[in-house]
Structures are given as C-alpha cells and as structure tokens.
Amino acid sequence: MFSLTGPLRPPQKASPIILAHAIVVRTSPAQGGVGPEDIGKVEVWYDAGIRDAFAALAVVSASGERVDKRDAAIDSADPSHVSVSVNRLTPGKYTVRYRALSADGHLVSGAWEFEVRP
Numbered sequence: 001m002f003s004l005t006g007p008l009r010p011p012q013k014a015s016p017i018i019l020a021h022a023i024v025v026r027t028s029p030a031q032g033g034v035g036p037e038d039i040g041k042v043e044v045w046y047d048a049g050i051r052d053a054f055a056a057l058a059v060v061s062a063s064g065e066r067v068d069k070r071d072a073a074i075d076s077a078d079p080s081h082v083s084v085s086v087n088r089l090t091p092g093k094y095t096v097r098y099r100a101l102s103a104d105g106h107l108v109s110g111a112w113e114f115e116v117r118p
C-alpha cells in the first residue's frame with residue numbers, strides 16, 4: 001500500500017520513450033493549401049514519435065486514383081516525420097490519408113486536402 005508519509009523513493013529513471021498519444025501538428029502541403037505540379041512529396045509531422053512498425057500516408061486524386069509512390073517512410077533523423085513521394089501531379093484536388101501507431105499504442109488516423117495548381 002502506498003503511503004504519502006513514507007520515506008521518499010528515489011525517482012525512477014525517465015523512459016526514453018514518451019508514451020504519448022500522437023497528433024498531427026503540421027502537414028505539407030497544409031490543410032486546404034496549394035502546391036505546384038512538381039511538388040515531389042507529401043509530408044506529415046506528429047507531435048511525438050510514432051512506432052515505425054506502422055506509418056502510412058496515401059495521396060488520392062479527386063477521381064479516387066492513388067497517386068503516391070507507396071514509399072511512405074518515417075524520417076530516420078526525426079521519428080515524428082513521415083513522407084511519401086508523388087509523381088508529377090495534374091492540377092486538381094487531392095486528399096491525403098494518414099495513419100500511424102503512436103508510442104502509446106493507439107492508432108492515429110485522419111485526412112487532409114490540398115490543391116495542385118499549374
């Protein structure tokens with residue numbers, strides 16, 4: 001039984017893994033933003049590290065066609081950053097769907113839209 005008046009225990013060493021529920025803090029292009037045809041890649045940043053076992057990013061055109069190169073990967077230098085390559089995009093609206101397993105084991109998913117203009 002834990003006692004508030006008992007002797008203080010030395011603090012436990014902090015875990016190097018932050019067990020937080022990750023949320024998206026930034027995207028490129030931004031939600032509702034505009035990008036060029038040669039945008040090259042689409043990126044998302046989470047507020048905390050995510051587990052590399054499962055990080056997905058898919059870019060879909062207005063007609064439902066998958067336009068990314070299916071190479072979504074976590075940045076080895078920044079575990080909160082995921083990017084995927086895209087071929088040259090024709091002008092129009094695109095939806096990006098993201099999914100990741102946050103450090104606390106919860107699945108984080110959602111979508112945002114952007115537009116490509118010539």
Ligand SMILES: [Cu+2]
Pocket residue numbers: 020021022102104105106
């Ligand atoms: Cu969580």
